[in-house]
Amino acid sequence: MRPTPQTEQELLSRAHELAGLSLGELAQEAGIITPPDLKRDKGWVGQLLEWHLGATAGSKPVPDFIELGIELKTIPIGYNGKPLETTFVCVAPLIGLQGLNWENSHIRHKLAKVLWIPVEGERDIVLADRRVGSPLLWSPSPDEEQRLRRDWEELMDMIVLGHVEKITARHGEILQLRPKAANSKALTEAYGADGQPIKTLPRGFYLKTHFTAELLERYFILQ
Structure with missing residues (x-):
């Protein structure tokens, strides 16, 4: 892995150096085997770019570039230049919610500054x-x-009121909450409608594709 970038400009310069290169070229340089597809290696692209950019956080619940306060997000793009899927941000808290507000939330911290890197995804x-x-x-x-x-x-509010299992991907204008688990047996605790503890699938916050498309479109128009 490359050394951790010391400044925002150094990180951006490294990211610009990767533009136009193929994942195969980057994997070869890193000494990493390229899988045939992403069915069993969903996080592979992000891990490859982390290697080249010098990210240090790994799976810790902090921004990928801790010292710079910057989160790295890869985003698969279609032929039309639009995102092909929603973007996972972080796991949603389902219990222990006393005193939690937007200002001190993990998701706000994660999205404070994001380095988006589009990657062909067709x-x-x-x-x-x-x-x-x-x-x-x-x-x-x-x-x-x-x-x-x-x-x-x-x-x-829906989680606190015990309605977590009534939340669908249609809730939220640009942010959605949906199950985030490797399998249906990976249950976690949450609140039921009467305040009783229940078991449910872990949930994650995701940015909807029309929002990330807005960001990229505005950026490339400015460019």
Whole structure:
């Protein structure tokens, strides 16, 4: 792994160096085997880019570049230039919610500053041939933060009131909550409608594709 970048500019420079290169080229340079597809290696692209950029957080619940306070998010892009899937942000808390608010929430901390790296994601492009796009360093505007906060508060209210199992992907304008588990047996604790403890699937916060498409479109128009 490359040394941790010491400044925001150094990180951005490294990210720009990756633009236009294929995942196969980057894997070869890192001495990493490229899997045939991502069915069993969903986080592989992100881990490969972390290696090249010098991210240190791994799976810890902190930004990928801890010293810089920057989170890395890869985003698979289709031929039309739009995101192909929602973007996972973090696991949602389902218990121990006393005193939790938007200002001190984990998700706000995660989204304070994000380095977005688009990657070709169409299934008919061999994984090794998929190319990395130009990076975007983003922080939420006041309007974007307000929209995120509104969705988060709506979803957290439902969790607190014991309605976690009634939440669907349709709830939230730009943020959604949905199951995040390797299998249906990986249950966690939550509140039921009467305040009693129940077992349910872990949930994760995801950014909806139309929101990440907005970010990329605005950025490339500015470019």
